[in-house]
Structures are given as C-alpha cells and as structure tokens.
Amino acid sequence: MGSEITRTEETEAIYDPVLGDDGESITARIVRCVATTLDRDPTGLPPMFYAINTNALDKLYPPIGNGNANVWFRYAGVEVHVRNEGSIWIVAPESLLD
Numbered sequence: 001m002g003s004e005i006t007r008t009e010e011t012e013a014i015y016d017p018v019l020g021d022d023g024e025s026i027t028a029r030i031v032r033c034v035a036t037t038l039d040r041d042p043t044g045l046p047p048m049f050y051a052i053n054t055n056a057l058d059k060l061y062p063p064i065g066n067g068n069a070n071v072w073f074r075y076a077g078v079e080v081h082v083r084n085e086g087s088i089w090i091v092a093p094e095s096l097l098d
Helices: 026-038 054-060
Strands: 005-009 012-015 071-075 078-082 088-091
Touching: 005 026, 012 026, 026 054, 026 078, 026 088
Parallel strands: none
Antiparallel strands: 005 012, 012 088, 071 078, 078 088
16 A cells, blocks of 8 residues: 555545555545555455446546546445545444454
C-alpha cells in the first residue's frame, strides 16, 4: 500500500491525490483504500461495478486533474466518499474490522 493512503482511525482511511497522483484510475484507488481500511487483499474484494457504475466514476474523476462532483456510495460494506479534488474518504463500521 502506498503512503498516499493514511489510516486516520481504526475505521477510516483517506487517500491524498497530491501524494499519490500516478495516473491510476479512481476506481483502482478506491479499491486500494477500502482494502487498506479493512486490512484485506484488494483482490479479495467484490467487483466494484456491483456498487456503482465504474465507467461513469472514472469519467467524473480523470487520473490527472480535478473531478466534477462529490460522490457517496457503499462498497464492500463501507461508506465511500470521493471529493471533487480526488481525495477519497473511507469509513467502515467497526463490525467489519473484528
């Protein structure tokens, strides 16, 4: 996991686009953030397209530059908030971390 993802508490992680801007898609970044929050391998998470239209999400947040919206959705049991500048905030219920 890259240093651009910071666990702020046991149940939260934040992705900082300034530290991690490497051209990676927003959907890939979200998967890494969720995996970091849940302390799981990213390949063990369910496909994100069951939770949100990933093509539309990638168009809203291009790899370089600012996004066009703030988006909230649930994925793999956690709350995902993507802000217009590309930061990602993940909040997991404590029951998922036991």
